[in-house]
Amino acid sequence: MSHAHGTRVQAHIGDPVSDATPLGREKLKEIFDDIQSDIRYDHELNGCLNCGICTATCPAAHYYDFSPREIVQLLWTENLEGIYDAMQEKIWACAQCYTCAARCPFNNSPGGLVMLMREAAIKHGMESAKNVLRPFSRVMLKLISTGNQLSPDMITADGFADWGPNVSKIDAPLEVLRKAIPMPTLNTTKTAWEVNLTTSVELYTIWEETGVLDQLETIDENLFDVIIDIMDEKREDLEDWQDEQDEQD
Ligand code: SF4
Numbered sequence: 001m002s003h004a005h006g007t008r009v010q011a012h013i014g015d016p017v018s019d020a021t022p023l024g025r026e027k028l029k030e031i032f033d034d035i036q037s038d039i040r041y042d043h044e045l046n047g048c049l050n051c052g053i054c055t056a057t058c059p060a061a062h063y064y065d066f067s068p069r070e071i072v073q074l075l076w077t078e079n080l081e082g083i084y085d086a087m088q089e090k091i092w093a094c095a096q097c098y099t100c101a102a103r104c105p106f107n108n109s110p111g112g113l114v115m116l117m118r119e120a121a122i123k124h125g126m127e128s129a130k131n132v133l134r135p136f137s138r139v140m141l142k143l144i145s146t147g148n149q150l151s152p153d154m155i156t157a158d159g160f161a162d163w164g165p166n167v168s169k170i171d172a173p174l175e176v177l178r179k180a181i182p183m184p185t186l187n188t189t190k191t192a193w194e195v196n197l198t199t200s201v202e203l204y205t206i207w208e209e210t211g212v213l214d215q216l217e218t219i220d221e222n223l224f225d226v227i228i229d230i231m232d233e234k235r236e237d238l239e240d241w242q243d244e245q246d247e248q249d
């Protein structure tokens, strides 16, 4: 075991995940610092008894090579190599159900800590994050450009094979059914509801100011370019609409 720079706890318990250092120590430290410096970190990690109650109640632990106890221990002992290893696959098994947070005698939130690690994986453009998010590019496009996550026209039999026999209900004439809804904002199948231009542009400002767009660029440059084009177009549409309003006044 090579722990020349490890903590005293690491020197005592060893590295449960790997002897290999996949990245330079500085980069590993930078990733950990990003996780630890998040304002939520101190609320979600108060210590750890290593009791395993979180893992015993975790649904993901029953089906995957994943243990919230292990994740918390890696963070608590500041095991930089182990944290990096876990970010390659294990953290993506969590279902974010927070059963662990309800059970932990230390009031830790292992699921919340997993979320911080996921955000760091995205920020650092890790392959694991790209692979996990790739199938959701259509949902991300819809969400970021319209504020709607899923629209009726995205519900296809191919996309929802796991619905089993219920998938036949997708064949309903959605265009007609949506037009029958009394609220005009729901008379579309392209979005779950129509979002007006001002709200859309306000959303874009939020995505920009909070760094969501920067993260998207790191993960999927093509999707980022498409979304930027949509944003520019919507901003121009809003300006045109505002000019029209000024002329009418
Ligand atoms: S996070 Fe909480 S429940 Fe899980 S092992 Fe540590 S103390 Fe026990």
Ligand code: SF4
Residues within 6 Å of the ligand: 054, 057, 058, 059, 060, 061, 068, 093, 094, 095, 096, 097, 098, 099, 100, 101, 110, 111, 112, 114
């Ligand atoms: S939030 Fe994640 S780690 Fe916690 S119990 Fe649910 S699946 Fe397990």
